[in-house]
Amino acid sequence: MAQPERIDHINTVNWFKHHYPDLDDDFHHFANERRCSPQEGRMLKRMAVKRGIADFFLALPLNGKAGLWIELKVGKNKPSKEQQAFLDRKAQRGYAVACVWGSDAAREVIKTYLKDYISSK
Numbered sequence: 001m002a003q004p005e006r007i008d009h010i011n012t013v014n015w016f017k018h019h020y021p022d023l024d025d026d027f028h029h030f031a032n033e034r035r036c037s038p039q040e041g042r043m044l045k046r047m048a049v050k051r052g053i054a055d056f057f058l059a060l061p062l063n064g065k066a067g068l069w070i071e072l073k074v075g076k077n078k079p080s081k082e083q084q085a086f087l088d089r090k091a092q093r094g095y096a097v098a099c100v101w102g103s104d105a106a107r108e109v110i111k112t113y114l115k116d117y118i119s120s121k
Contacts, residue, residue, distance in 0.1 A: 005074045008103040009055065012072065015107055020114070026059045052082025054090070054097070056106070058113065065096040068113045073101050 009029065016027050030053045036044065058068040069090050071083050079087070079099050087097040098109040 005072070005077070008072055008074055008106070011103040012056070012106045015103070016110065023058070023060060023114075028057045028059065029055060030057070052080060052086040054083065054086060058110065060114075060117065062113060062117055063096075064094075065113075066094045068096040068098070068110070070097075070106055070109060071099040072103070072106050073099065075101075077101075 013027070013029065017024055020027070054069040054071040056068075056070040056072065058070075061067060069087060071079055071087060073079065083099070087099060091097045096113055098106075100106050100109055
């Protein structure tokens with residue numbers, strides 16, 4: 001993962017932990033963007049690490065959706081075919097999904113998704 005994308009990921013996580021500490025256990029990052037040896041890659045595949053999994057998952061059913069998947073991009077990056085297919089499958093299965101560019105956009109998607117949750121507190 002390129003450094004700017006790492007920074008946006010960290011900024012998103014820090015913002016989320018600060019604003020929604022009660023939901024920290026429900027917000028997950030999937031670190032699929034690693035480089036490893038072929039042997040380690042085979043082992044990770046056997047452990048169900050898959051290409052295309054979105055970066056973040058908010059495991060909180062709201063508004064008739066089963067949870068929120070977010071793919072975070074920076075600059076001119078675009079989702080891979082595997083990432084887009086993953087998001088499409090999750091949308092068909094009742095999840096909210098978003099592919100966003102930058103941590104500001106990720107925050108807006110999260111705030112919008114959590115709007116009813118926040119107003120019920």
